[in-house]
Structure formats: structure tokens, C-alpha cells
Amino acid sequence: MTQTTANTRRGGGTDRGFDDLGRLMSLMTGAEKHGPAATSTLDALWVLYDRVLRVTPETADDPDRDRFLLSKGHGPMAYYAVLAAKGFFPEELLTGFGGYDSPLGHHPDRVLVPGAEIGSGSLGHGLPLAVGTALGLRLQGRADSRVWVLVGDAELDEGSNHEAIAHAGPAGLEALHALVIDNDSATHGWPGGIASRFEAAGWSAVTVDGRDHEALHAAYTMAHPGRPHAVVARVEPKPDEGEPKVS
Template sequence: MTVTAHDPSPTPPNGTPAAPFGYDDLPALTARMTGADKHTPSSDSLTDALWVLYDQVLRVDPARPDAEDRDRFLLSRGHGPMSYYAVLAAKGFIDPGVLDGFGTFDSPLGHHPDRTLVPGVEISSGSLGHGLPLGVGTALGLRARGLHAPRVWVMVGDAELDEGSNHEALEFAGAYGLDSLHLVVVDNASTTWGDSRSRAERIAAAGWSLAEADGRDHADLRRACALPHPGRPHAVVARVEPKHPR
């Protein structure tokens, strides 16, 4: 099976062909989601990294979101998932029409993504500090099953690295050489402790391959994601404008 993220007009699981959407359509798709609890700055900071992953990196197929040989993408920072939903709609995983009901009682699109309701969503997330440990377990599980082609990508925010569970996961993955595991840290300088440089050095010290990128530059993000890292997990620190300018 050829698994691709580049089909301009994918067919979602309901069989209705999706209109071809591109990056420039994301603001309009996101604007369809209204309501009070949107975490807009958190969502906006993820947009470019999410787009590059789904457009140029991930081996996923909206027609077969549960394909065994798919890459796994785990959005750990699950609060404010509007940009995530917009990208999933643009790529044909969900009908863009469901965006209008975001956060309502009977909508599948909650303020945190639910893996049982949204095609393509691997984990129900939003409780910070869980995504990377789950990514470690996913990588170990795939290895145990002899599935070496699928890659695991986890996206966290810089403030989420305050959680101790992430540091345990970093140490374990580095020590066990989980080279199918990838981490994208979207850094908008919202953390309470440390700074961007110390976070990057901490990841590298745990035995990870590390690349840094402009989180708004698609070519730079693609470069950082594509660097070879044999025998080691790989992390990309993607810096965007600060959430709270100082």
C-alpha cells in the first residue's frame, strides 16, 4: 500500500470527496470554529508545524486512518486544538462541515481531541505531560510487533516540558535508542522554568538527535524533521513568537 499525505483531494472515511484545501485555507477553516474556550494563541502557535507534518512528513492516509503501517501522530498539547482540526479537515480526515459545531454538545470536536470520535486522532489529550510517555510506549509497542516502518511523532509545547513525566520519557527513549520516536517542541516562550536554550540542551543530553527550526518557516521545519538520526530518537525545537511578549 502506498501511504501518502500529498493527495490534493483525498477521500475521507465517509466516502465524500473533500475539496482541495491548502495552507492558505487554514485561517478560513479555523474561523468556522467559534466559542469562548478556544485557547487561540496556543492553537495558532501550532499551525505551521502541524501543516508541515501532515503535508510533507507524515505517512498517513485519510481513506485508511487506522492502517497498520501508518505513522502515528500524537498531539500532546491537546488544549486549543482548532488548528489541528483545521489541518485534519484540509487533509480529508474529517468533513469541514463539522467544524461549525466545534465545542457544542453533540459535536465530535471537543475542546480536547477525542480519539474515539475523530478519525486520525491517535490519543485523547489535553492533560499535559502524557503525550511523550505515550509516544515512548507506542514506539516500544510497534517495535515489539515487528513494525519497523511506522514512525511516531509527538508534539508538545515548551511549557509542557515542565512536567516531570516528560523528562523520564526523554531519558528512557534516549537510553533505549528509540529511533522511530520523534518529538516536536513548539516553543512560544510560555514556560515557567528555564529557557529555550536550556530545554534544547536538556533534550540533547538525554541522548537525542536535536535540530532547531523557525516554527513559521516551512522549509526550515521540513529540513529539521528530515535529518537522519540512526539509533537515536529525534527532536525538533520549533520556535515561534512569544505567547506573552516580554
């Protein structure tokens, strides 16, 4: 598998790279019950922020920025590590993770976490919010602003996601991108595979190795004129640790 190991300096003002993420995640020592949910997203989040998303700490309030919505909000350590690596907040905040006085809660809060677009943790809301965001940007004429949302495979069991998928395809929301982390957590599963569900609703969709950085980048940047785009990132199955199956 190919991995990016150096920051491409897309305006984040930091020299931290992918190899620093393990150290940054190790700083978050608070009680956390969703470790596998976090590590499953690490590579996909890094490639997205390092090589694709057009947003930096300096442009976080720019109305023409790209938007990233973390729907899979539990187990946010990888998300926080990537935001810190990209300079959205100082890494010193990571050591307080989950503490009473820390802005970095077990579920991200958009009014507390610099760079966070939504508060999340209650599953099933992120994709509908992303659809609404893409529709709003279209009405504003912001054709260059892209919307990305990260969801888990189990989260797709929620009916709100089915409705969002069904609407976005016929609406031709080209600005909308869904990143699905598939670690075999879904209770019901998707006959024919996750990508086939999006394709049936008029989306462009591709399935890739969620640890292969070059494959992720190629999938993220595929042309999909007139259609929303879904990238299904397959990672190792979540270990059975007696936890509920939550994305």
C-alpha cells in the same frame, strides 16, 4: 520565510492547501480560551501532515501507518483545521466546535475525532505515550512506522516528560520524534535551551523557525540513526492575556 501553499495530495483526496487553514479555523466560533496555543502550532502541523506523515483518511487504521499524538491538546483548532483540510472529516463539522453535540471538543477525544490517536488535554501524557507506542511498534517488528508527538514548551515542566526523554535516548527509539512548540510559555525554562536537554539524554535535536516551512521540513526529515529526534519550533512569544502559562 518559505511556506507551502498547495496540497501535495499525499492520498488525502482534497485540494485544500495551507492558505485555506485560516478560513477553516474561522469556522470554529465556540468559546475558546487558548487561541494562541492553537495558532502557535499551525505551520508545524501543516508541514507535518502535508509533507511528512505517512497517514491518510484511507490508511488511518493501517497497522503500518505513522502515528501522530497531540499532547498539547488544549486549543486544538489548528489540529482540527488540518485534519479537515486533509479529508479526515468534513469541514462542516468545524462549525459545531465545542458544542454539546459536536465530536470536536475543546480537547480532542480519540473515539470521536477521526484521525486522532489519543485523547489529550491533561498535560504531560503525550510524550510518555509516544515512547510506549514506539516500543510497542518495535516489538511488533514495524520498523517503518514512525511516531510523532507534539508538546508545548511549558508542558516540558511536567516530570513525566523528563522520565520519557531520559528513557527514549538510551533505548535508541529511532522511530520516535518529538515536535516541541516553543512560545516562551514555560515557567521554569531549560538552561542551555530546550534542544540541549534532549541532546543530553542521547537524542538528536534541532531548533528551527516554527513559521518557516522549508526549515521545518528539513528538520523533520533529518537523518538520526539509532536515536530519537526532537524538533524545537520557535514561534512568537505567547501574549500575556492573564491566562495561566500552559504550553
